Amino acid sequence: MAIIVNLDVMLARRKMQSKELAEKVGITMANLSILKTGKAKAIRFSTLNAICTALDCQPADILEFRPDDEL
Amino acid sequence: MNWNKILIVYSKWVLILSRFILLFVVVYHFAFGPGFDYPNSLEIKLDVSEGTFEPLKEVLSIKPEFSDKVESVESLGGSRLINAKMHEGVFTGVGIHTLILVAGVFAFLQLLLQIVKSAERKEFFSSKNVRRIRLIGFGLAGWAIVDYVFTWYRTYIADKYLDSVYLENTRISIPFVPDLFGNTFVIGLIVLIMAQAFDHGLKLEKEQELTI
Known part of the structure; x- marks a missing residue:
């Protein structure tokens, strides 16, 4: 997939644990894991909004586009 | 317990009971009934309207050259259905036709039961269910083709050994054009479309x- 989810990087920068983020955003650890591993097919604006609020960042800090041939 | 659950439980038990009854009938048929003792029977449906129907002896007779091939011809309850018993050596396909029908009905009940059981677990959309519904669809469409072939074959046999032109408008008809809406072919196609929808x-x- 050409869209890369950089949640791990942002979590490390904010020194926040996955469990804490999941609680703040209101999603399960399993769903957060799907998001972090890039298995997710789509992300709701409401989820993105909650993640950006919890991590105090922009959507571009979490999501990155890389063409398939560069992967 | 809501209505959906009642419907699923009811369907499950009806299917389990149907499967049991079918098995019982098959076992009883082989243990106490004729078993495979009727492979030479032949059921013929005459293409004649109710009003013009005449006594059997005026409608059907055995062709003289094949008198040794046909044992008896009798009417089924005075209707347009005629049952002919052939001598051994004349293959009529009735046994195989019945065997395919029983196996098909059993497989149909089994697949439907598995679908209902998956619905009970709230697993409607699964690859197994898609496969089961596709199998049911192919089975129904396939049965229509098998049934048509056997009907055509039985009519051919009847036409070969029996004389039927004793009455105007009376003939042993060969269905060259299959009755698409009178059999399971269209239902099978609809079920196949449903399988696509499930997919x-x-x-x-x-x-x-x-x-x-």
Whole structure:
């Protein structure tokens, strides 16, 4: 997939644990894991909004586009 | 307990009971009934309207050159259905036709029961269910073709050994054009389309699960 989810990087920068983020955003650890591993097919604006609020960042800090041939 | 659950439980028990009854009938048929003792029987449906129906002896007779091939010809309850018993050596296909029908009905009940059981677990959209519904669809459409072939063959046999032109408008008809809406072919196609819809539903459900 050409869209890369950089949640791990942002979590490390904010020194926040996955469990804490999941609680703040209101999603399960399993769903957060799907998001972090890039298995997710789509992300709701409401989820993105909650993640950006919890991590105090922009959507571009979490999501990155890389063409398939560069992967 | 809501209505959906009542319907699923009811369907499950009806299917389990149907499967048991079918098995019982088959076992009883082989243990106490004729078993495979009727492979030479032949059922013929005469193409004649009710009003013009005449006594059997005026409608059907055995062709003289084949008198040694046909044992007896009798009317089924005075209707347009005629049952002919052939001598050994004349293959009529009745046994194989019945065997395919019984096996098909059993497989149909089994597949439907598995679908209902999956519905009980709230697993409607699964690849197994898609496969089961496709099998039911192919089975229904396939049965229509098998039935048509056997009907054609039985009519051919009847035409070969029996004389039927004793009455105007009376003939042993060969159905060259299959009756699409009178058999399971169209139902099978509809079930196959339903299987495609289930397949699409399965994809949508997977996408929904992976939307965070």
